[in-house]
Amino acid sequence: MSHSVKVCNVVKKYGDFVAVDKISCEIREGEFFTLLGPSGCGKTTLLRMIAGFNSIDDGEIYFGDKVINQIEAHKRDIGMVFQNYAIFPHMTVYDNVAYGLKARKVPKDQIEVKVMEALDLVQIKNLKDRKPSELSGGQQQRVALARAIVIKPGVLLMDEPLSNLDAKLRVQMRTIIKKLQKDLGITTVYVTHDQEEALAISDRIAIMKSGKIMQLDTPADIYKRPRNTFVAGFIGTSNFLDVQVRYDDKMNTFIKAEGGLEYPVKLKRKLETAVLSIRPEQFIINGPDGRGIPGEIQMYTFLGDFANYEIKLPGGQVVEANEYTKDIDFVRAIGDRIRLDFDPEKISLFDQEGTEAYL
Ligand code: ATP
Numbered sequence: 001m002s003h004s005v006k007v008c009n010v011v012k013k014y015g016d017f018v019a020v021d022k023i024s025c026e027i028r029e030g031e032f033f034t035l036l037g038p039s040g041c042g043k044t045t046l047l048r049m050i051a052g053f054n055s056i057d058d059g060e061i062y063f064g065d066k067v068i069n070q071i072e073a074h075k076r077d078i079g080m081v082f083q084n085y086a087i088f089p090h091m092t093v094y095d096n097v098a099y100g101l102k103a104r105k106v107p108k109d110q111i112e113v114k115v116m117e118a119l120d121l122v123q124i125k126n127l128k129d130r131k132p133s134e135l136s137g138g139q140q141q142r143v144a145l146a147r148a149i150v151i152k153p154g155v156l157l158m159d160e161p162l163s164n165l166d167a168k169l170r171v172q173m174r175t176i177i178k179k180l181q182k183d184l185g186i187t188t189v190y191v192t193h194d195q196e197e198a199l200a201i202s203d204r205i206a207i208m209k210s211g212k213i214m215q216l217d218t219p220a221d222i223y224k225r226p227r228n229t230f231v232a233g234f235i236g237t238s239n240f241l242d243v244q245v246r247y248d249d250k251m252n253t254f255i256k257a258e259g260g261l262e263y264p265v266k267l268k269r270k271l272e273t274a275v276l277s278i279r280p281e282q283f284i285i286n287g288p289d290g291r292g293i294p295g296e297i298q299m300y301t302f303l304g305d306f307a308n309y310e311i312k313l314p315g316g317q318v319v320e321a322n323e324y325t326k327d328i329d330f331v332r333a334i335g336d337r338i339r340l341d342f343d344p345e346k347i348s349l350f351d352q353e354g355t356e357a358y359l
Pocket of ligand 1: 014019037038039040041042043044045046193
């Protein structure tokens with residue numbers, strides 16, 4: 001049986017409030033798929049509908065080609081990992097991991113092999129006789145992970161599994177999770193509100209807002225080609241600049257930034273004004289006599305491999321630009337006058353409603 005998950009026009013309402021608003025997406029077999037979005041956007045609700053903990057008000061969810069709307073959670077061939085670990089405090093690590101196998105009446109000798117295999121995969125074989133109270137947060141989350149994968153589920157569901165861990169452990173654990181997922185080839189749906197974690201761990205990300213998917217793409221495409229200003233602002237740092245659009249008599253299109261500079265662009269539709277979105281690393285910082293939008297450095301932060309500058313433009317807007325140490329052998333100073341240039345192929349353009357406008 002294929003372990004893809006298909007979500008078709010799925011709706012969840014709490015009273016009049018629509019938490020999941022006709023969402024459709026397909027999670028491919030073996031894929032690491034992340035639901036990412038701000039608090040309250042509906043990602044946990046959708047995950048819990050896939051798990052079978054929340055009912056589905058409208059639409060269908062398929063595992064492979066089978067509709068599973070009416071199938072109870074414990075019959076859905078899923079493993080689940082929660083933010084708060086949810087392991088049994090009175091049981092040893094071994095017994096926690098063995099629990100699901102015992103419930104499935106797996107023979108005792110096989111249980112031992114499978115449990116030790118799962119503990120080995122999450123690198124805690126040596127802790128098998130401990131109780132959860134004798135474990136760190138990271139170790140407890142490894143127990144939860146071993147318990148979820150020991151039953152070899154078709155689909156692994158994880159709800160913010162790393163948010164209770166400190167920053168360093170979070171980075172370590174996400175590498176372990178990603179490697180494990182790839183080694184086992186297990187279809188995985190992962191919920192997080194941490195954009196860096198999502199970019200690091202996922203094959204594809206669905207970015208959600210108010211119960212809807214705003215963009216579904218690979219991490220690199222989401223970063224490089226945001227489809228709307230919400231995604232551009234939510235992922236990484238983006239500067240937004242209002243620009244005028246000009247058409248010449250041959251219908252070539254240009255955007256005009258502050259300071260009168262024009263850049264050729266191709267637009268999907270005719271616009272008079274547009275919103276330009278540009279990452280700090282996409283700005284090219286030139287000296288005061290160079291090409292670009294004039295500005296003055298207000299603040300800088302030296303970060304080793306690059307310096308981050310806050311730059312005030314003539315109209316008063318402040319933008320962020322980065323300059324890499326390998327490209328320049330000095331750090332600019334507060335008060336320095338500079339010019340900001342960019343490659344028009346490396347920016348995003350949106351209409352005033354925030355929808356992508358660049359061809
Ligand atoms: P978070 O990151 O804060 O967990 P989320 O994106 O996972 O956010 P959900 O937990 O899916 O968000 O909740 C989506 C919306 O539905 C929220 O506005 C929440 O208040 C609402 N909601 C969730 N569960 C219920 C419930 N049982 N009754 C009423 N409203 C609910």
